[in-house]
Amino acid sequence: MECPLLRxxxxxxxxxxxxxVGRSEYHEPVMADRVVSLVSEVAPTVIVDATFGGGGHTRAxxxxxxxxxxxxxxxxxxxxxxxxxxxxxxxSFHLADFRRLDEVLEEEDLDEIDAAVFDLGVxxxxxxxxxxxxxxxxxxxxxxxxxxxxxxxxxxxxxGWPERELADLIRRHGEERHARRIAAAIVxxxxxxxxxxxxxxxAAAMPPGPRRRIHPATRTFQALRIAVNxxxxxxxxxxDVAVRMLRPGGRIVVIAYHSGEDRIVKRRFAxxxxxxxxxxxxxxxxxxxVTELRLITRRPxxxxxxxxxxxxxxxxxxxxxxxxxxxxxxxxx
Numbered sequence: 398m399e400c401p402l403l404r405x406x407x408x409x410x411x412x413x414x415x416x417x418v419g420r421s422e423y424h425e426p427v428m429a430d431r432v433v434s435l436v437s438e439v440a441p442t443v444i445v446d447a448t449f450g451g452g453g454h455t456r457a458x459x460x461x462x463x464x465x466x467x468x469x470x471x472x473x474x475x476x477x478x479x480x481x482x483x484x485x486x487x488x489s490f491h492l493a494d495f496r497r498l499d500e501v502l503e504e505e506d507l508d509e510i511d512a513a514v515f516d517l518g519v520x521x522x523x524x525x526x527x528x529x530x531x532x533x534x535x536x537x538x539x540x541x542x543x544x545x546x547x548x549x550x551x552x553x554x555x556x557g558w559p560e561r562e563l564a565d566l567i568r569r570h571g572e573e574r575h576a577r578r579i580a581a582a583i584v585x586x587x588x589x590x591x592x593x594x595x596x597x598x599x600a601a602a603m604p605p606g607p608r609r610r611i612h613p614a615t616r617t618f619q620a621l622r623i624a625v626n627x628x629x630x631x632x633x634x635x636x637d638v639a640v641r642m643l644r645p646g647g648r649i650v651v652i653a654y655h656s657g658e659d660r661i662v663k664r665r666f667a668x669x670x671x672x673x674x675x676x677x678x679x680x681x682x683x684x685x686x687v688t689e690l691r692l693i694t695r696r697p698x699x700x701x702x703x704x705x706x707x708x709x710x711x712x713x714x715x716x717x718x719x720x721x722x723x724x725x726x727x728x729x730x
């Protein structure tokens with residue numbers, strides 16, 4: 398029997414001429430001033446906003462560099478600027494996951510880009526709309542899909558996965574040390590019907606202790622969202638394409654919100670900056686890897702007090718930047 402949560406979300410209503418979307422306001426973009434500073438330094442002509450959301454970073458970038466154009470991607474139909482009545486000929490929006498960045502750039506007939514911006518994780522809008530199922534603070538369906546292309550909902554995982562797989566997921570993607578207790582509680586309380594019910598089950602499974610800084614269900618909801626949307630493997634794919642398509646001197650800026658995302662970004666940038674990975678005692682390089690990136694940030698930058706005041710979501714943000722270097726002499730440009 399078809400799970401009703403796999404049908405298009407109520408805010409993804411089709412109508413003649415486009416989409417009718419939910420009207421929850423998008424919040425301030427995270428670390429926007431810093432992103433603009435880093436990108437505008439390379440005098441960009443073509444910028445990729447791989448996680449468009451409410452378009453906050455795009456608007457800030459176009460205000461700073463009016464002559465630029467932005468190729469914007471988002472898998473959430475609610476992010477479509479045309480559907481929200483926002484028209485700008487400098488923005489080309491694609492309803493796509495950033496793992497499809499190569500297809501989008503081919504469609505745009507682009508051989509290279511000047512900059513790419515990735516603002517990862519869930520958007521403020523998605524959290525604010527309870528019917529999307531991302532928030533434990535609002536009652537809603539166990540959905541958590543960022544777009545209708547996701548093959549499963551959070552309900553499929555919560556009510557269908559074996560206890561051991563649930564525990565592994567919550568531990569791995571949520572970095573939750575009480576994952577086994579939580580998974581056992583979820584299985585005992587099946588079927589769980591909505592986000593509020595899941596949050597209650599998770600909170601009750603926690604052992605007594607000092608007052609926690611975050612809600613007990615935060616890490617479990619994070620883990621489910623990452624699994625539903627296959628976020629980490631999509632990130633790895635998207636970074637590879639963005640690095641490959643950057644022109645020499647172009648920059649890639651990534652804002653991550655938890656260690657799993659940040660680890661992938663750190664390792665990809667480090668690999669690009671290191672070049673050859675052969676053993677040091679090998680007289681001739683056999684791997685063929687070359688240095689392709691220069692690290693602009695050796696350590697992740699954190700938001701300022703002003704950033705957090707403008708958007709509390711930025712509190713956990715970690716920003717990393719790398720710049721494409723020219724290929725070695727003799728290699729194809």
